Amino acid sequence: MIAANVVENLKQRFPNEPEYIQAVSQVLATIEEEYNKHPEFDRANLIERLCIPDRIISFRVSWVDDKGNVQTNMGYRVQHNNVIGPYKGGIRFHKSVNLGILKFLAFEQTFKNSLTTLPMGGAKGGSDFSPRGKSDVEVMRFCQAFITELYRHIGPDEDVPAGDIGVGGREVAYMFGMYKKLTHTWSGVLTGKGLEFGGSLIRPEATGYGNVYFLVNMLKTRNIDIKGKTVLVSGAGNVAQYTIEKCIELGAKVVTCSDSDGYIYDPDGITKEKLDFIKELKNVERGRIREYAEEYGVKYVEGAKPWFEKADIALPSATQNEINEEAAKALVANGVIAVSEGANMPTTPEAI
Known part of the structure; x- marks a missing residue:
């Protein structure tokens, strides 16, 4: 299997699906060497059956x-x-x-x-x-x-x-x-x-908490404690809310939160009380994150993502491809030492 050839074939068959082609490209590049150790895979055409x-x-x-x-x-x-x-x-x-x-x-x-x-x-x-x-x-x-x-x-x-x-x-x-x-x-x-x-205990919290637990273990490999670190979080839905909650519990300071209209920057950090406001705003009132800025008198940036603010850690928790190459360079320049992904494939190949 030559990954580039498989991807090119899929591009021709599905020319109007760039996101799908992106996901396949990223995965095939990482499995090509191992896949080719098994000629029986090619005989069964497993790669196309896996991609389609x-x-x-x-x-x-x-x-x-x-x-x-x-x-x-x-x-x-x-x-x-x-x-x-x-x-x-x-x-x-x-x-x-x-x-x-x-x-x-x-x-x-x-x-x-x-x-x-x-x-x-x-x-x-x-x-x-x-x-x-x-x-x-x-x-x-x-x-x-x-x-x-x-x-x-x-x-x-x-x-x-x-x-x-x-x-x-x-x-x-x-x-x-x-x-x-x-x-x-x-x-x-x-x-x-x-x-x-019939729902499960801790189901709402699982993704956000899990992402922070993963982050903590990442930091441990460098003997770094999350306590006292400044954190950028994107999104304001389920994943973002419980990512923020666990960060607060572990002593980190979360300074951003966003939705599809823009993001807020709170230099004092999102507290438990402020997080409760976000939960009420998003889960009950179905409001917009700019209302947080109006309530607490903090900066709101319309039509932008939070990756250009200074911080130690970035936790993308909104959607796919939200960190592009420009944003990744800004994160590095602004002192970010770790990125842990809560959203589905939020980082573009160029950013990586």
Whole structure:
């Protein structure tokens, strides 16, 4: 297997999916040498079977807004690989969602899940619907319409979706409720449910806490303590919130938080009280992070990411490709000694 040739072939077959091609390029470059020690792999064409999804489900989602108008969005599920277990991966609701991004995420989810040593395959799904600015009832109608199309392709032994950007406990609850109604079953088909109806303890905290634990172990290899360090965090969703929470608990000072509109910079650090404000703002009021700046009188930078501020540590916790080459150079110039990734592949190849 010559990785460059495989990637070029995939580019020709899928010319409009740059994110997917990026993920494949990054992974194949790291496994090429080991793969080529096994000629039997080539005879079975394992590399293409690994790179190309098992199946892709796409569908129209029609739903009714609060004015009584029928709206339409696209829905997708990329079931990438189930060699070692049922498909497993999040559902993302965001205006940026397209097939190339979901194939990118499903591909890397396959490897990420395998590294847990649990019997899980890889998948990803979502829609270009954005919950932002929608009422609870509109979000409910959309989620019910979405799962009405998807339910026949998922199940506890087939495909187990979870949350992602735009899909939290509220959205999972709406989808699970409709799944129960359609199938007449109560089964573990969606993770990220509330504790009251089958959710798991510490599930909301797991990704953010886990990223900080990984960071702590990274620092230990250099005999560095996280206590007292200044930290940049991107995002303001589930991963970012619990990343900030654990950093505070371990004595670090988190000075940034962001959403798709911009970021806040709080030189005094985000305290437990301020984090509670962020949780209320994002999880209940569905507000924007600039409201934090208005509440606490700190700097807000519109349309930018926080990677150009001075700090010791950077924890990208928002989305893919958020640290590019320019941002990486700024991090190094501003004294950052460690980057630990909470988001899905948030660093571009050029930045690495």
